[in-house]
Amino acid sequence: MTLPASPYVVLGLIAKKPGSGYDTAAFADRSVRYFWPISRTQVYSELPRLEELGWITGTLVPQDRYPDKRVYQPTPTGLRALRDWLDVPAPRQRIQDVVLRTFFGAYMSSQRLAEQLAEYRQQAEKLRAELLAIVEHLDAKGLDHSRVLTQATARYGVLQAEATIAWTTETQALLEPPQGQAG
Template sequence: MSLRFAVLSLLDIEPGSGYDLKRRFERSVHHFWSASHQQMYRELHKLHGEGLLDCVEEIQDGRPDKKVYSLTAAGRGALEAWVAKPAAAQKIRDPFLIQVFAGHHLPPAQMRAELQRHLSEHRDKLATYEAQNARFYRRPAEQQQKLWISHQPLLLGIETEKTWIRWAEQLLARLDAEIADRDTAG
């Protein structure tokens, strides 16, 4: 259900084609909501069919015509009504954390290798988020002011990744100490 409102939110900021929308999605909403290219296009067609989006075809030289979507008054109303509703807090659902929970069944070196792999992925994600954050601050001041609240999920993502990395580094240190203890004892 939230993909429809992610699409409406992005088109509320600026009209665009499916391609434009996908690029904007990847630079903003993607850090807390995922959708495939196909899901995005299906949602655009569905929203257009429901009268929540207008669609204008722009003729392009040497390329297929481009469909540019924008919110209708009904689309803006649906978005405003949805935003006004309370959202349920989400619980963490991470299969890796279940593996850590049952990690006493693995040798520390094996758990360490898996943790190191996840740590690398989280460091990459943090780098991506920080690059997106830097792009936000390169926007003109009036755009930053208009979109400051839309920027907050990215800031939460940055803090979440920093916390995850700090937690993983502490766990790695503990695993390293346990491995060293076993090596000296064995």
């Protein structure tokens, strides 16, 4: 039984900020949404599942002005499951997977995060080369209107890859042990 990323995203959010389904969805919407969109109903459907796994526990909190809510917090088992999942690179590691791990970086080994950043940076460099080859190939064939546009889409990939390379580089620097300045 291997879970998709979404339950771990919800688990991680609950770990960072315990709360109700509504709270967690709102939190997602101002944090991971930018690189990992997750809908409110998706959050709701993951919660019972995580509770059955024993990774979070919910407590019913009665309210006057609003419907009663169920507030969740992570269990020690849940935190371990989160860490284990974060430490292992995603099956088909995409940039979002690495960004997600960076966001939950406090729950994982810095060593592992650094490794994943390095690995993805290489992937991005390879991708960039691949796309540049496509751009040149189209140049060689001659650029009519249609090919100009096709080439533009390849250029999109190139710029994308370059942004990714720049980001992994600057993020790797953050993880490096601070260099003591000798006097």
